[in-house]
Amino acid sequence: MQKQQRKNPLALSKKNMQKVGYKVIDTIIEHLTEMESLKIHAQQSPAYLNRILGGKIPTKGQNPLALIEQAKQEVFGYILHVDHPRFYAFIPSPGNFMGVMADTLAKGFNVFNGHWLAGSGSAAVERITIDWLKEICGFPKTGGGLFLSGGSMANLSAIATARKIKLINEGKRGVVYYSQQTHSSLAKGLKVLGIGEKYRRPLATDKALKIDLKALEKAIKKDIKNGLTPFCIVANAGTTNAGVVDPLKKMAKIAKKYNCWLHIDGAYGAAAMLTKKGKKAMKGIEKADSLTLDPHKWWFQPMEIGCLLVKDANHLKTTFQVSAEYLEDTKAKGLEEINYYDHGIQLTRSFRALKLYFSLKTFGLKAFKKAIQKGIDMAEYTEKLLRREKNWQIITPAQLGIINFVYAPKGASLVEIDAASKLIAEKVMHDGFAMMTTTKINEVTVLRMCPIHPGLSKLDIRETIRRLGLFAEEVI
Numbered sequence: 001m002q003k004q005q006r007k008n009p010l011a012l013s014k015k016n017m018q019k020v021g022y023k024v025i026d027t028i029i030e031h032l033t034e035m036e037s038l039k040i041h042a043q044q045s046p047a048y049l050n051r052i053l054g055g056k057i058p059t060k061g062q063n064p065l066a067l068i069e070q071a072k073q074e075v076f077g078y079i080l081h082v083d084h085p086r087f088y089a090f091i092p093s094p095g096n097f098m099g100v101m102a103d104t105l106a107k108g109f110n111v112f113n114g115h116w117l118a119g120s121g122s123a124a125v126e127r128i129t130i131d132w133l134k135e136i137c138g139f140p141k142t143g144g145g146l147f148l149s150g151g152s153m154a155n156l157s158a159i160a161t162a163r164k165i166k167l168i169n170e171g172k173r174g175v176v177y178y179s180q181q182t183h184s185s186l187a188k189g190l191k192v193l194g195i196g197e198k199y200r201r202p203l204a205t206d207k208a209l210k211i212d213l214k215a216l217e218k219a220i221k222k223d224i225k226n227g228l229t230p231f232c233i234v235a236n237a238g239t240t241n242a243g244v245v246d247p248l249k250k251m252a253k254i255a256k257k258y259n260c261w262l263h264i265d266g267a268y269g270a271a272a273m274l275t276k277k278g279k280k281a282m283k284g285i286e287k288a289d290s291l292t293l294d295p296h297k298w299w300f301q302p303m304e305i306g307c308l309l310v311k312d313a314n315h316l317k318t319t320f321q322v323s324a325e326y327l328e329d330t331k332a333k334g335l336e337e338i339n340y341y342d343h344g345i346q347l348t349r350s351f352r353a354l355k356l357y358f359s360l361k362t363f364g365l366k367a368f369k370k371a372i373q374k375g376i377d378m379a380e381y382t383e384k385l386l387r388r389e390k391n392w393q394i395i396t397p398a399q400l401g402i403i404n405f406v407y408a409p410k411g412a413s414l415v416e417i418d419a420a421s422k423l424i425a426e427k428v429m430h431d432g433f434a435m436m437t438t439t440k441i442n443e444v445t446v447l448r449m450c451p452i453h454p455g456l457s458k459l460d461i462r463e464t465i466r467r468l469g470l471f472a473e474e475v476i
């Protein structure tokens, strides 16, 4: 058929698309190469942003190049640069350019990655990438999994699966066990799934912030005695607070003993499976019935890409598969054709796998191993430097790239130390050279650093600590 001259009120000419496209790519590259000279944290008031960005719904169009320029200044000018080398707060998100380009391509082709009929190529890439992650984590070939928006969705989907598989009789009152150090997304997932506080057991931890196994068994026995059904134990493979790994092997044994599902939250830490030290710390991860790991955390992918792996791929189907007459034509022909809408909540889903696939293919697993090892080393280097100084006190040692510490000069009270952590973090943020946040360990506010950007240097760490010392002297 001859190419038609289509009338489309929402189209740009080829020339204009190229102009816009080049401007977008140039803007991204400028950001990635010049970010270092910017303050990590920039914020504006709601009033300013509403005035500059708001207004009436535009009835007429405007020049897209000017729009991109405005967004560069007034939108991206006021965001936190979570991909900056010296961003140590929360869980940093250092992306990589191939991941960004893969996302751009996937959006450009508007891939519908819900079923094989619409995206056999994309489903194949997702399955191949999932298989790689399964292999790294020691999951069996019969296992399965899928990419999701992030760790919160992966944890929620895991509990939904655990409940479906373990509580076949839906009338049973099932209980979930986890340590108090577990990420809040788990509690949120339980809440969404209608598992109320009466059926949740956030358990105490030991001195090393690992789940107390005695408390775990005691709680399980008590619940059984009271007619409840323990159905799921959640273990941490790298807590958000301190990078702590629960005793995975022992928890797997307990889970087996009481016929519970073992879910491991390795949203952040599971990436360390690529390193010698991490692999040792994670012994037992392969025993999980399900595992959360987030490529948009320590696998250097742009948001959003989380992942859920399961030991038995059929369990996802049992949990999520439903049929509809308008989807009859998409029914998979044979086991090799995978319909991801049967494996999770989403029907319409984007092609998240491509970014991890492209990055692994471009840089190779060796580069990822090096990058992750570097994060572990940088946290250990930070600890070494802080231990040399007389007024800094390590609260939790460097573990899987996370370290917690306080400024505690001789004679300072706990209240003063607590307040100092908050004030120092504020000063770091206003300074803009680095960014870190606080958390609480055993009720005391501490400074927390997660220095995992693969471009970070020892010089960055030394200068960060020098500045920390100056700020600390100002506040206490």
Ligand SMILES: Cc1ncc(COP(=O)(O)O)c(C=O)c1O
Residues within 6 Å of the ligand: 091, 149, 150, 151, 152, 153, 155, 183, 185, 238, 239, 240, 265, 266, 267, 268, 294, 306
């Ligand atoms: C251990 C852990 N689990 C789950 C989550 C939630 O992940 P997301 O923010 O991708 O939903 C986080 C977030 O930092 C996390 O650190």
